[in-house]
Amino acid sequence: MKSPPKTFHVKSFxxxxxxxxxxxxxxxxxxxxxxxxxxxxxxxxxxxxxxIREKATEKxxxxxxxxxxxxxxxxxxxxxxxxxxxxQAEGAEIVARAKVDVVxxxxxxxxxxxxxxxxxxxxxxxxxxxxxxSKFGALPKRRRVGPSAFLTVAEGCDKFCTYCVVPYTRGAExxxxxxxxxxxxxxxxxxxxxxxxxxxxxxxxxxxxxxxxHDLIRALDRLPGLARLRYTTSHPNDMRQGLIDAHAxxxxxxxxxxxxxxxxxxxxxxxxxxxxGRDNYLRLLDRVRAARPDIALSGDFIVGFPGETDxxxxxxxxLVDQVGYAQAFSFKxxxxxxxxxxxxxxxxxxxxxxxxxxxxxxxxxxxxAAFNRASVGRxxxxxxxxxxxxxxxxxxxxxxxxxxHVMGDHxxxxxxEVELAAAGPVxxxxxxxxxxxx
Ligand code: 5AD
Ligand code: SF4
Numbered sequence: 001m002k003s004p005p006k007t008f009h010v011k012s013f014x015x016x017x018x019x020x021x022x023x024x025x026x027x028x029x030x031x032x033x034x035x036x037x038x039x040x041x042x043x044x045x046x047x048x049x050x051x052i053r054e055k056a057t058e059k060x061x062x063x064x065x066x067x068x069x070x071x072x073x074x075x076x077x078x079x080x081x082x083x084x085x086x087x088q089a090e091g092a093e094i095v096a097r098a099k100v101d102v103v104x105x106x107x108x109x110x111x112x113x114x115x116x117x118x119x120x121x122x123x124x125x126x127x128x129x130x131x132x133x134s135k136f137g138a139l140p141k142r143r144r145v146g147p148s149a150f151l152t153v154a155e156g157c158d159k160f161c162t163y164c165v166v167p168y169t170r171g172a173e174x175x176x177x178x179x180x181x182x183x184x185x186x187x188x189x190x191x192x193x194x195x196x197x198x199x200x201x202x203x204x205x206x207x208x209x210x211x212x213x214h215d216l217i218r219a220l221d222r223l224p225g226l227a228r229l230r231y232t233t234s235h236p237n238d239m240r241q242g243l244i245d246a247h248a249x250x251x252x253x254x255x256x257x258x259x260x261x262x263x264x265x266x267x268x269x270x271x272x273x274x275x276x277g278r279d280n281y282l283r284l285l286d287r288v289r290a291a292r293p294d295i296a297l298s299g300d301f302i303v304g305f306p307g308e309t310d311x312x313x314x315x316x317x318x319l320v321d322q323v324g325y326a327q328a329f330s331f332k333x334x335x336x337x338x339x340x341x342x343x344x345x346x347x348x349x350x351x352x353x354x355x356x357x358x359x360x361x362x363x364x365x366x367x368x369a370a371f372n373r374a375s376v377g378r379x380x381x382x383x384x385x386x387x388x389x390x391x392x393x394x395x396x397x398x399x400x401x402x403x404x405h406v407m408g409d410h411x412x413x414x415x416x417e418v419e420l421a422a423a424g425p426v427x428x429x430x431x432x433x434x435x436x437x438x
Contacts, residue, residue, distance in 0.1 A: 002079055005079050007042045010045075010046040142191045202234070262300060263301065263312065326367075369423070375400065380418065
């Protein structure tokens with residue numbers, strides 16, 4: 001038996017949906033009477049975990065060890081809850097291996113307060129159910145958020161790319177209803193959001209009775225007080241013309257598209273079960289650029305998928321050259337238990353993967369720096385999100401999702417008109433065009 005926790009801390013790893021889920025768990029526990037605290041003081045620590053690559057998963061166990069050791073030095077033994085995708089994938093194994101108090105999956109976290117109460121009473125507290133009724137209806141209203149907020153509109157995935165655990169950890173693809181999303185967006189704006197990023201593992205497949213993501217975006221564009229809309233992550237095969245047109249027509253929809261390709265080799269894309277090839281991906285980007293010529297493109301890449309040859313990798317580098325991404329994420333392939341690719345032959349040696357990742361990241365870094373340099377001289381709005389490192393310096397985002405440093409008396413949440421004056425590899429400096437009224 002442990003006494004019921006009075007304070008809590010949520011630590012989220014991995015993707016933006018985990019950030020969103022972490023915020024919602026915190027709101028749930030606050031509604032249950034608990035008070036937020038630093039990890040070093042909290043009676044309950046929730047680790048909201050990521051299973052996408054092996055390294056992320058292993059981190060959970062080292063974190064639990066460190067947490068226990070640090071708390072032990074202070075003579076404390078906080079309750080530990082493991083949430084997120086590792087909880088879903090490993091379930092009771094986590095309890096066996098790390099003796100944690102609570103395990104709760106991504107579709108069951110609305111039960112977290114009840115599970116914590118069970119654990120405090122000394123009972124087993126594990127819930128990795130994926131109930132057909134969604135958790136969203138059981139979550140409290142959004143009350144306080146920063147200027148840029150996340151909103152999950154779709155969850156799960158039916159695509160089954162052969163390397164990916166998401167269909168197993170997040171479950172089948174579901175879209176939240178139109179009205180519930182608009183209501184949550186309204187609450188987010190009331191709670192301080194000026195920008196909303198719509199989230200889903202396949203967000204552009206969002207659908208409610210024939211209405212697509214572009215219809216949702218057009219409705220949210222009319223919300224008073226909401227200045228900016230973004231969405232992520234999209235799948236090339238779900239990129240409909242209506243959404244492309246929205247990029248040309250909807251003022252609040254930002255000129256940014258994260259559209260992972262994973263590889264530039266059609267042969268590897270087939271082995272990945274991506275259901276798009278190199279050429280139709282490139283043609284799709286041409287259509288997007290025709291609608292919105294200044295759009296900033298982003299992607300995800302995996303190097304070293306089983307069977308990837310030098311020629312396949314050269315195709316990835318040439319695709320990168322052709323597209324000119326504004327930014328991108330790249331990873332070494334990590335075999336995941338239960339996925340088809342984990343059983344595939346022709347593993348790529350670690351040294352080859354390392355070398356390919358370095359070359360790819362050099363090419364992506366070069367293109368990001370070039371995109372930033374080409375932005376110098378542009379005038380745009382920057383949404384201020386936090387203080388910078390220097391006194392008087394604030395940090396925000398351009399419409400193209402670049403980090404921009406701005407000097408001056410600006411508050412978090414301000415939309416500042418700037419001229420982009422200088423570019424570094426990963427950020428820019430903006431000069432405010434109109435001095436703020438005193
Ligand atoms: N190994 C490496 N990277 C992966 N990703 C997904 N699964 C794996 C894996 N098994 C990458 C993909 C995806 C991003 C979220 O993580 O690039 O788009
Ligand atoms: Fe994973 Fe593929 Fe689904 Fe993306 S589309 S979440 S990479 S299975």
